[in-house]
Amino acid sequence: MELAYSGASNLARVLREGHFAVAAEVGPPIGPNPAVVQRQITQLRGYADAYNTTDNQSARVHMASLAASIMVKQAGLEPVLQFTCRDRNRLALQADLIGAASFGITTVLALSGDHVSMGDHPHAKPVYDIDSLNLVRMMRMMRDGPVFENGETIPKIAPDFFVGAVENPFAPPYEFRPVRVAKKVAAGAQFIQTQSIYNVPRFREFMARIVDLGLHEKVAILAGLGPVRSLKAIEYMRNDVAGMDIPEWIDARFAKFTAKEDLEKVGLELACEMAEQIREIEGVRGLHIMAVNWTAVIPQIVTALGLHPRP
Amino acid sequence: MSLRTYIQDHPKPLVWAWELTLRVLGWSRPVFARVGLERASWWLRTLEMIIKKPLFDCQECGQCVLHYTGMTCPMTCPKQLRNGPCGGVRANGHCEVYPEKWCVWVKAWERSARTPYRAEMTRLNAPVDWRLEGLSSWVTHALERDAITTGNDPAVRHADEVLEGRSWN
Secondary structure, eight states, rough: OOOOOSSSSHHHHHHHOOOOOEEEOOOOSSSHHHHHHHHHHHHTTOOSEEEEEEEESSGGSSSSSSHHHHHHHHHHHOEEEEEESOOOHHHHHHHHHHHHHHOOEEEEEEOOOGGGGGGSOOTTTOOOOHHHHHHHHHHHHHHHSOOTTTBBOOOOOOOOEEEEEETTSSSSSSTTHHHHHHHHHHOOOOEEEEESSHHHHHHHHHHHHHTTTGGGGGGEEEEEOOOOOOHHHHHHHHHHHHHOOOOOOOOOOOOTTOOOHHHHHHHHHHHHHHHHHTTSSEEEEEEEEEEETOOTHHHHHHHHHHSSSSS | HHHHHHHHSOOHHHHHHOOOOOOHHHHHHHHHHHOOOHHHHHHHHHHHHHHHHHOOOOOOOSOGGGGGGTTGGGGSSOOOOSSSOOTOOOTTBBBBSOTSSEEEEHHHHHHHTTTGGGGGBOOOOOOOGGGGTOOOHHHHTTTTSSSSSTTTTTTTTTHHHHHHHOOOO
Protein backbone atom coordinates (compact mmCIF):
# COMPACT_ATOMS: atom_id res chain seq x y z
CA MET A 1 0.00 0.00 0.00
CA GLU A 2 1.20 3.46 -0.93
CA LEU A 3 1.18 5.86 2.00
CA ALA A 4 1.69 9.49 1.14
CA TYR A 5 3.59 10.01 4.36
CA SER A 6 7.30 10.01 4.98
CA GLY A 7 7.31 11.03 8.64
CA ALA A 8 8.51 9.29 11.73
CA SER A 9 5.33 7.43 12.76
CA ASN A 10 6.02 3.81 13.67
CA LEU A 11 2.46 2.83 12.76
CA ALA A 12 2.98 4.34 9.30
CA ARG A 13 6.24 2.40 8.92
CA VAL A 14 4.61 -0.91 9.86
CA LEU A 15 1.75 -0.30 7.40
CA ARG A 16 4.08 0.84 4.64
CA GLU A 17 6.19 -2.28 5.03
CA GLY A 18 3.04 -4.32 4.53
CA HIS A 19 2.77 -5.85 8.00
CA PHE A 20 -0.53 -6.50 9.71
CA ALA A 21 -0.58 -3.68 12.25
CA VAL A 22 -1.57 -3.81 15.91
CA ALA A 23 -2.69 -0.85 17.99
CA ALA A 24 -3.56 -1.24 21.67
CA GLU A 25 -5.51 1.04 23.93
CA VAL A 26 -4.04 2.61 27.05
CA GLY A 27 -6.70 4.04 29.32
CA PRO A 28 -5.70 7.15 31.26
CA PRO A 29 -6.83 6.97 34.90
CA ILE A 30 -9.55 9.07 36.48
CA GLY A 31 -7.12 10.54 39.03
CA PRO A 32 -3.60 11.91 38.61
CA ASN A 33 -1.86 8.61 39.27
CA PRO A 34 0.88 8.04 36.67
CA ALA A 35 1.39 4.45 37.88
CA VAL A 36 -1.82 3.38 36.16
CA VAL A 37 -0.45 4.42 32.79
CA GLN A 38 3.03 3.04 33.57
CA ARG A 39 1.54 -0.34 34.49
CA GLN A 40 -0.33 -0.58 31.19
CA ILE A 41 2.81 0.43 29.29
CA THR A 42 4.78 -2.32 31.05
CA GLN A 43 2.11 -4.91 30.28
CA LEU A 44 1.77 -3.92 26.63
CA ARG A 45 5.36 -3.12 25.66
CA GLY A 46 6.33 -5.03 22.54
CA TYR A 47 2.82 -6.24 21.77
CA ALA A 48 1.65 -3.34 19.60
CA ASP A 49 3.00 -0.88 17.04
CA ALA A 50 1.19 2.08 18.55
CA TYR A 51 -0.72 2.80 21.73
CA ASN A 52 -3.97 4.77 21.72
CA THR A 53 -4.57 7.04 24.69
CA THR A 54 -8.26 7.81 25.06
CA ASP A 55 -9.62 11.35 25.42
CA ASN A 56 -12.12 11.73 28.26
CA GLN A 57 -13.57 8.36 27.38
CA SER A 58 -17.38 8.10 27.49
CA ALA A 59 -17.45 11.87 28.17
CA ARG A 60 -16.11 11.24 31.69
CA VAL A 61 -13.21 13.21 33.15
CA HIS A 62 -9.90 11.36 32.96
CA MET A 63 -6.25 12.27 32.90
CA ALA A 64 -5.61 14.18 29.64
CA SER A 65 -5.00 12.04 26.61
CA LEU A 66 -1.98 14.23 25.85
CA ALA A 67 -0.44 13.60 29.29
CA ALA A 68 -0.83 9.85 28.89
CA SER A 69 0.58 10.08 25.36
CA ILE A 70 3.64 11.89 26.70
CA MET A 71 4.18 9.02 29.18
CA VAL A 72 3.90 6.49 26.36
CA LYS A 73 6.33 8.51 24.27
CA GLN A 74 8.80 8.86 27.13
CA ALA A 75 8.69 5.09 27.58
CA GLY A 76 10.05 4.85 24.03
CA LEU A 77 6.79 3.74 22.41
CA GLU A 78 4.51 5.37 19.88
CA PRO A 79 1.33 6.92 21.19
CA VAL A 80 -1.78 7.47 19.11
CA LEU A 81 -3.15 10.66 20.58
CA GLN A 82 -6.95 10.42 20.59
CA PHE A 83 -8.47 13.80 20.15
CA THR A 84 -12.14 14.75 20.39
CA CYS A 85 -13.92 17.87 19.16
CA ARG A 86 -16.22 17.78 22.18
CA ASP A 87 -14.03 19.64 24.65
CA ARG A 88 -11.99 22.17 22.65
CA ASN A 89 -12.47 24.94 20.15
CA ARG A 90 -10.14 25.58 17.23
CA LEU A 91 -7.60 27.45 19.33
CA ALA A 92 -7.37 24.79 22.01
CA LEU A 93 -7.24 21.96 19.46
CA GLN A 94 -4.35 23.55 17.61
CA ALA A 95 -2.52 24.55 20.77
CA ASP A 96 -2.69 20.96 22.06
CA LEU A 97 -1.70 19.57 18.67
CA ILE A 98 1.33 21.85 18.50
CA GLY A 99 2.13 20.87 22.09
CA ALA A 100 1.88 17.20 21.16
CA ALA A 101 4.12 17.70 18.14
CA SER A 102 6.70 19.40 20.34
CA PHE A 103 6.95 16.13 22.29
CA GLY A 104 7.29 14.19 19.04
CA ILE A 105 3.71 12.94 19.28
CA THR A 106 2.42 13.11 15.72
CA THR A 107 0.12 10.11 15.25
CA VAL A 108 -3.30 11.52 16.06
CA LEU A 109 -6.81 10.09 15.90
CA ALA A 110 -9.64 12.57 15.31
CA LEU A 111 -13.07 11.89 16.84
CA SER A 112 -16.27 13.83 17.42
CA GLY A 113 -16.51 12.43 20.93
CA ASP A 114 -19.46 11.09 22.90
CA HIS A 115 -21.87 13.87 23.82
CA VAL A 116 -21.48 15.37 27.31
CA SER A 117 -25.01 14.27 28.15
CA MET A 118 -23.72 10.66 28.10
CA GLY A 119 -21.00 11.33 30.67
CA ASP A 120 -20.33 12.51 34.21
CA HIS A 121 -20.68 16.25 33.44
CA PRO A 122 -24.04 16.42 31.66
CA HIS A 123 -24.34 20.04 32.74
CA ALA A 124 -21.21 21.10 30.80
CA LYS A 125 -21.24 22.98 27.51
CA PRO A 126 -20.46 20.70 24.57
CA VAL A 127 -18.03 22.52 22.27
CA TYR A 128 -18.04 20.90 18.79
CA ASP A 129 -16.62 24.08 17.28
CA ILE A 130 -15.51 21.95 14.33
CA ASP A 131 -16.41 18.36 13.45
CA SER A 132 -14.05 15.40 13.23
CA LEU A 133 -13.79 15.72 9.46
CA ASN A 134 -12.63 19.29 9.79
CA LEU A 135 -10.22 18.26 12.54
CA VAL A 136 -8.72 15.78 10.07
CA ARG A 137 -8.51 18.51 7.47
CA MET A 138 -6.99 20.94 9.93
CA MET A 139 -4.21 18.48 10.80
CA ARG A 140 -3.47 17.89 7.13
CA MET A 141 -3.31 21.65 6.56
CA MET A 142 -1.02 22.09 9.57
CA ARG A 143 1.33 19.47 8.15
CA ASP A 144 1.18 20.18 4.41
CA GLY A 145 0.50 23.93 4.42
CA PRO A 146 1.96 24.34 6.88
CA VAL A 147 -0.84 26.65 7.95
CA PHE A 148 -3.14 27.08 10.90
CA GLU A 149 -6.88 26.85 10.46
CA ASN A 150 -7.02 30.59 9.82
CA GLY A 151 -4.69 30.22 6.85
CA GLU A 152 -1.66 31.78 8.54
CA THR A 153 1.71 30.10 8.13
CA ILE A 154 3.11 27.99 10.94
CA PRO A 155 6.62 29.31 11.51
CA LYS A 156 9.71 27.14 10.94
CA ILE A 157 8.70 23.57 11.78
CA ALA A 158 5.66 21.83 10.29
CA PRO A 159 4.10 19.25 12.61
CA ASP A 160 4.59 15.85 11.02
CA PHE A 161 1.11 14.43 11.61
CA PHE A 162 0.07 10.92 10.65
CA VAL A 163 -3.66 11.53 10.56
CA GLY A 164 -6.22 9.04 11.77
CA ALA A 165 -10.01 9.06 11.84
CA VAL A 166 -12.70 6.72 13.06
CA GLU A 167 -15.79 5.05 11.66
CA ASN A 168 -18.59 3.06 13.21
CA PRO A 169 -19.86 0.49 10.70
CA PHE A 170 -22.61 -0.50 13.15
CA ALA A 171 -24.55 2.75 13.32
CA PRO A 172 -27.19 3.85 10.80
CA PRO A 173 -27.36 5.05 8.08
CA TYR A 174 -25.26 2.04 7.07
CA GLU A 175 -24.92 3.02 3.39
CA PHE A 176 -23.56 6.41 4.38
CA ARG A 177 -20.72 5.00 6.51
CA PRO A 178 -18.35 4.02 3.66
CA VAL A 179 -19.12 7.33 1.92
CA ARG A 180 -18.24 9.12 5.10
CA VAL A 181 -14.90 7.28 5.12
CA ALA A 182 -14.34 8.61 1.58
CA LYS A 183 -15.02 12.14 2.85
CA LYS A 184 -12.52 11.68 5.65
CA VAL A 185 -9.92 10.34 3.22
CA ALA A 186 -10.50 13.38 1.01
CA ALA A 187 -10.02 15.55 4.08
CA GLY A 188 -6.68 13.87 4.77
CA ALA A 189 -7.23 10.71 6.84
CA GLN A 190 -4.44 8.17 6.40
CA PHE A 191 -5.67 5.49 8.73
CA ILE A 192 -9.07 4.57 10.12
CA GLN A 193 -9.79 2.84 13.41
CA THR A 194 -13.25 1.31 13.70
CA GLN A 195 -15.67 0.83 16.54
CA SER A 196 -15.28 -2.52 18.36
CA ILE A 197 -16.56 -5.32 16.16
CA TYR A 198 -18.91 -7.93 17.60
CA ASN A 199 -21.19 -8.26 14.58
CA VAL A 200 -18.71 -9.65 12.07
CA PRO A 201 -21.22 -10.13 9.19
CA ARG A 202 -22.17 -6.46 9.36
CA PHE A 203 -18.48 -5.47 9.35
CA ARG A 204 -17.93 -7.72 6.34
CA GLU A 205 -20.67 -5.85 4.43
CA PHE A 206 -19.10 -2.54 5.39
CA MET A 207 -15.67 -3.64 4.18
CA ALA A 208 -17.12 -4.98 0.92
CA ARG A 209 -18.43 -1.47 0.20
CA ILE A 210 -15.07 0.03 1.21
CA VAL A 211 -13.35 -2.26 -1.30
CA ASP A 212 -15.98 -1.46 -4.01
CA LEU A 213 -15.22 2.20 -3.55
CA GLY A 214 -11.47 1.55 -3.76
CA LEU A 215 -10.93 3.08 -0.34
CA HIS A 216 -8.89 0.16 1.02
CA GLU A 217 -6.08 1.28 -1.29
CA LYS A 218 -6.18 4.85 -0.04
CA VAL A 219 -6.48 4.46 3.70
CA ALA A 220 -5.30 1.80 6.16
CA ILE A 221 -8.22 0.31 8.03
CA LEU A 222 -7.54 -1.03 11.51
CA ALA A 223 -10.44 -3.12 12.77
CA GLY A 224 -11.59 -2.58 16.34
CA LEU A 225 -11.48 -5.55 18.69
CA GLY A 226 -13.04 -5.23 22.14
CA PRO A 227 -12.41 -8.28 24.31
CA VAL A 228 -14.93 -8.72 27.14
CA ARG A 229 -15.05 -11.13 30.05
CA SER A 230 -18.45 -10.78 31.67
CA LEU A 231 -22.14 -10.46 30.98
CA LYS A 232 -22.15 -7.34 33.08
CA ALA A 233 -19.65 -5.65 30.77
CA ILE A 234 -21.70 -6.69 27.73
CA GLU A 235 -24.89 -5.35 29.28
CA TYR A 236 -23.16 -2.08 30.14
CA MET A 237 -21.83 -1.61 26.62
CA ARG A 238 -25.13 -2.51 25.04
CA ASN A 239 -27.12 -0.06 27.16
CA ASP A 240 -24.75 2.74 28.08
CA VAL A 241 -22.10 3.00 25.39
CA ALA A 242 -23.11 4.81 22.21
CA GLY A 243 -23.03 2.99 18.90
CA MET A 244 -22.40 -0.59 20.07
CA ASP A 245 -23.83 -3.60 18.25
CA ILE A 246 -23.43 -6.79 20.32
CA PRO A 247 -25.36 -9.82 19.05
CA GLU A 248 -27.25 -11.97 21.59
CA TRP A 249 -25.30 -15.14 20.80
CA ILE A 250 -22.29 -13.68 22.59
CA ASP A 251 -24.21 -13.69 25.90
CA ALA A 252 -24.88 -17.39 25.51
CA ARG A 253 -21.16 -18.13 25.38
CA PHE A 254 -20.69 -16.58 28.82
CA ALA A 255 -23.95 -17.73 30.40
CA LYS A 256 -22.68 -21.17 31.40
CA PHE A 257 -19.81 -19.89 33.52
CA THR A 258 -19.38 -18.02 36.79
CA ALA A 259 -15.74 -18.52 37.82
CA LYS A 260 -13.46 -15.65 36.82
CA GLU A 261 -10.90 -17.93 35.09
CA ASP A 262 -13.60 -19.59 32.99
CA LEU A 263 -15.09 -16.26 31.96
CA GLU A 264 -11.67 -14.93 31.01
CA LYS A 265 -10.97 -18.07 29.00
CA VAL A 266 -14.23 -17.60 27.07
CA GLY A 267 -13.44 -13.91 26.54
CA LEU A 268 -10.01 -14.70 25.16
CA GLU A 269 -11.33 -17.47 22.87
CA LEU A 270 -14.09 -15.23 21.59
CA ALA A 271 -11.71 -12.35 20.87
CA CYS A 272 -9.31 -14.66 19.03
CA GLU A 273 -12.10 -16.24 16.97
CA MET A 274 -13.34 -12.85 15.90
CA ALA A 275 -9.86 -11.56 15.20
CA GLU A 276 -9.20 -14.56 12.94
CA GLN A 277 -12.40 -13.88 10.99
CA ILE A 278 -11.71 -10.15 10.76
CA ARG A 279 -8.16 -10.75 9.54
CA GLU A 280 -9.43 -12.66 6.52
CA ILE A 281 -11.61 -9.79 5.34
CA GLU A 282 -10.23 -7.96 2.32
CA GLY A 283 -8.94 -4.48 3.08
CA VAL A 284 -8.30 -4.94 6.80
CA ARG A 285 -4.75 -3.76 7.49
CA GLY A 286 -4.55 -4.29 11.21
CA LEU A 287 -6.26 -4.54 14.57
CA HIS A 288 -7.01 -1.94 17.17
CA ILE A 289 -7.49 -3.73 20.50
CA MET A 290 -9.53 -1.95 23.16
CA ALA A 291 -9.65 -3.96 26.37
CA VAL A 292 -11.25 -1.70 28.95
CA ASN A 293 -10.00 -2.69 32.43
CA TRP A 294 -8.48 -5.89 31.01
CA THR A 295 -5.12 -4.86 29.60
CA ALA A 296 -3.60 -8.25 30.46
CA VAL A 297 -5.57 -9.95 27.68
CA ILE A 298 -3.98 -7.92 24.88
CA PRO A 299 -0.56 -9.69 24.96
CA GLN A 300 -2.42 -13.02 25.10
CA ILE A 301 -4.48 -12.19 22.00
CA VAL A 302 -1.50 -10.84 20.06
CA THR A 303 0.52 -13.97 20.91
CA ALA A 304 -2.33 -16.36 20.10
CA LEU A 305 -2.76 -14.73 16.69
CA GLY A 306 0.95 -15.19 15.95
CA LEU A 307 1.46 -11.43 15.76
CA HIS A 308 4.21 -11.34 18.37
CA PRO A 309 6.98 -10.13 18.17
CA ARG A 310 6.12 -6.89 16.40
CA PRO A 311 8.19 -5.77 13.41
CA MET B 1 -46.13 12.70 12.02
CA SER B 2 -45.82 16.41 12.39
CA LEU B 3 -46.45 18.76 9.50
CA ARG B 4 -42.79 19.76 9.56
CA THR B 5 -41.67 16.17 9.17
CA TYR B 6 -44.16 15.64 6.35
CA ILE B 7 -42.97 18.67 4.42
CA GLN B 8 -39.31 17.74 4.89
CA ASP B 9 -39.95 14.15 3.89
CA HIS B 10 -41.45 15.40 0.62
CA PRO B 11 -38.85 18.02 -0.27
CA LYS B 12 -39.77 18.76 -3.91
CA PRO B 13 -41.56 22.07 -3.14
CA LEU B 14 -38.69 23.02 -0.84
CA VAL B 15 -36.31 22.47 -3.73
CA TRP B 16 -38.40 24.71 -6.02
CA ALA B 17 -38.51 27.33 -3.29
CA TRP B 18 -34.74 27.21 -2.91
CA GLU B 19 -34.14 27.47 -6.66
CA LEU B 20 -36.44 30.50 -6.73
CA THR B 21 -34.71 32.01 -3.69
CA LEU B 22 -31.34 31.58 -5.39
CA ARG B 23 -32.59 33.49 -8.42
CA VAL B 24 -34.01 36.30 -6.33
CA LEU B 25 -30.80 36.48 -4.30
CA GLY B 26 -28.83 36.79 -7.54
CA TRP B 27 -30.92 39.82 -8.53
CA SER B 28 -30.70 41.32 -5.05
CA ARG B 29 -26.98 41.07 -4.77
CA PRO B 30 -26.21 44.66 -5.95
CA VAL B 31 -28.74 46.00 -3.44
CA PHE B 32 -27.23 43.95 -0.59
CA ALA B 33 -23.77 45.12 -1.61
CA ARG B 34 -24.88 48.76 -1.44
CA VAL B 35 -26.82 48.44 1.81
CA GLY B 36 -24.14 46.31 3.46
CA LEU B 37 -24.21 42.89 5.14
CA GLU B 38 -25.43 43.97 8.57
CA ARG B 39 -28.25 46.24 7.44
CA ALA B 40 -29.49 43.99 4.64
CA SER B 41 -29.42 41.15 7.10
CA TRP B 42 -31.40 43.10 9.70
CA TRP B 43 -34.29 43.46 7.24
CA LEU B 44 -34.23 39.98 5.79
CA ARG B 45 -33.46 38.03 8.90
CA THR B 46 -36.98 38.37 10.30
CA LEU B 47 -38.52 37.09 7.08
CA GLU B 48 -36.03 34.22 6.90
CA MET B 49 -36.80 33.21 10.48
CA ILE B 50 -40.57 33.35 9.95
CA ILE B 51 -40.13 30.80 7.19
CA LYS B 52 -37.24 28.68 8.41
CA LYS B 53 -37.96 28.43 12.14
CA PRO B 54 -41.22 26.49 11.76
CA LEU B 55 -40.08 24.59 8.66
CA PHE B 56 -36.60 23.50 9.68
CA ASP B 57 -36.18 24.48 13.33
CA CYS B 58 -33.58 26.92 12.01
CA GLN B 59 -30.73 27.60 14.44
CA GLU B 60 -29.69 30.88 12.78
CA CYS B 61 -26.12 29.91 11.95
CA GLY B 62 -26.16 32.45 9.13
CA GLN B 63 -24.53 30.06 6.63
CA CYS B 64 -27.30 27.76 5.49
CA VAL B 65 -26.41 24.37 3.99
CA LEU B 66 -29.96 22.94 3.90
CA HIS B 67 -29.82 22.19 0.19
CA TYR B 68 -26.63 20.18 0.70
CA THR B 69 -28.11 18.18 3.56
CA GLY B 70 -31.42 16.90 2.25
CA MET B 71 -33.35 19.96 3.48
CA THR B 72 -32.56 18.86 7.03
CA CYS B 73 -30.81 21.37 9.28
CA PRO B 74 -27.48 19.90 10.54
CA MET B 75 -27.33 22.55 13.26
CA THR B 76 -30.23 20.79 15.00
CA CYS B 77 -27.83 17.87 15.62
CA PRO B 78 -26.70 18.10 19.28
CA LYS B 79 -23.11 18.00 18.00
CA GLN B 80 -23.93 20.39 15.14
CA LEU B 81 -22.18 18.05 12.72
CA ARG B 82 -22.15 19.37 9.17
CA ASN B 83 -20.41 16.43 7.50
CA GLY B 84 -22.37 13.33 8.40
CA PRO B 85 -23.59 11.37 11.40
CA CYS B 86 -21.52 10.62 14.49
CA GLY B 87 -20.84 7.07 15.59
CA GLY B 88 -23.45 7.17 18.33
CA VAL B 89 -26.59 6.77 16.19
CA ARG B 90 -28.85 4.14 17.73
CA ALA B 91 -29.75 0.94 15.89
CA ASN B 92 -33.26 2.32 15.24
CA GLY B 93 -31.80 5.42 13.60
CA HIS B 94 -32.47 7.67 16.57
CA CYS B 95 -30.16 10.17 18.23
CA GLU B 96 -27.58 9.26 20.90
CA VAL B 97 -28.60 12.30 22.94
CA TYR B 98 -32.37 12.33 22.34
CA PRO B 99 -33.51 8.72 22.08
CA GLU B 100 -37.01 9.81 21.02
CA LYS B 101 -35.76 11.84 18.04
CA TRP B 102 -34.49 10.75 14.65
CA CYS B 103 -30.81 11.30 13.96
CA VAL B 104 -30.62 14.42 11.80
CA TRP B 105 -28.24 12.68 9.40
CA VAL B 106 -30.36 9.56 9.03
CA LYS B 107 -33.09 11.91 7.80
CA ALA B 108 -30.67 13.98 5.70
CA TRP B 109 -29.38 10.87 3.95
CA GLU B 110 -32.93 9.65 3.22
CA ARG B 111 -34.28 12.98 2.06
CA SER B 112 -31.30 14.06 -0.02
CA ALA B 113 -32.07 11.14 -2.36
CA ARG B 114 -35.36 12.91 -3.14
CA THR B 115 -33.66 16.17 -4.10
CA PRO B 116 -31.45 17.06 -7.09
CA TYR B 117 -28.59 17.65 -4.65
CA ARG B 118 -27.81 14.05 -3.73
CA ALA B 119 -24.21 14.41 -4.92
CA GLU B 120 -23.66 17.04 -2.23
CA MET B 121 -23.68 14.29 0.40
CA THR B 122 -20.00 13.85 -0.44
CA ARG B 123 -19.24 17.57 -0.14
CA LEU B 124 -16.76 18.55 2.55
CA ASN B 125 -18.55 21.26 4.48
CA ALA B 126 -16.42 23.87 6.21
CA PRO B 127 -16.77 24.51 9.92
CA VAL B 128 -19.15 27.22 11.03
CA ASP B 129 -17.93 30.81 10.94
CA TRP B 130 -19.42 31.96 14.25
CA ARG B 131 -19.21 35.62 13.26
CA LEU B 132 -22.14 35.02 10.94
CA GLU B 133 -24.41 33.59 13.61
CA GLY B 134 -27.69 35.51 13.76
CA LEU B 135 -27.24 37.07 10.32
CA SER B 136 -29.49 36.27 7.38
CA SER B 137 -27.98 33.37 5.47
CA TRP B 138 -29.67 34.70 2.33
CA VAL B 139 -27.58 37.83 2.53
CA THR B 140 -24.36 36.08 3.55
CA HIS B 141 -24.86 33.67 0.64
CA ALA B 142 -25.64 36.37 -1.92
CA LEU B 143 -22.58 38.31 -0.80
CA GLU B 144 -20.46 35.12 -0.76
CA ARG B 145 -19.57 35.63 2.85
CA ASP B 146 -20.66 32.15 3.96
CA ALA B 147 -17.85 29.62 4.02
CA ILE B 148 -20.09 26.84 2.73
CA THR B 149 -17.32 25.63 0.52
CA THR B 150 -14.17 25.01 2.52
CA GLY B 151 -12.98 28.09 4.30
CA ASN B 152 -9.23 28.36 3.97
CA ASP B 153 -8.69 25.10 2.20
CA PRO B 154 -9.78 25.53 -1.42
CA ALA B 155 -7.93 22.40 -2.52
CA VAL B 156 -10.46 19.84 -1.37
CA ARG B 157 -14.19 20.42 -1.55
CA HIS B 158 -15.53 17.06 -2.44
CA ALA B 159 -14.83 13.38 -1.91
CA ASP B 160 -15.19 12.83 -5.69
CA GLU B 161 -11.46 12.77 -6.29
CA VAL B 162 -11.12 9.95 -3.79
CA LEU B 163 -14.07 8.02 -5.19
CA GLU B 164 -12.81 8.45 -8.78
CA GLY B 165 -16.27 8.19 -10.26
CA ARG B 166 -17.20 4.95 -8.48
CA SER B 167 -20.89 4.83 -7.71
CA TRP B 168 -21.67 5.25 -4.02
CA ASN B 169 -25.35 5.96 -4.30
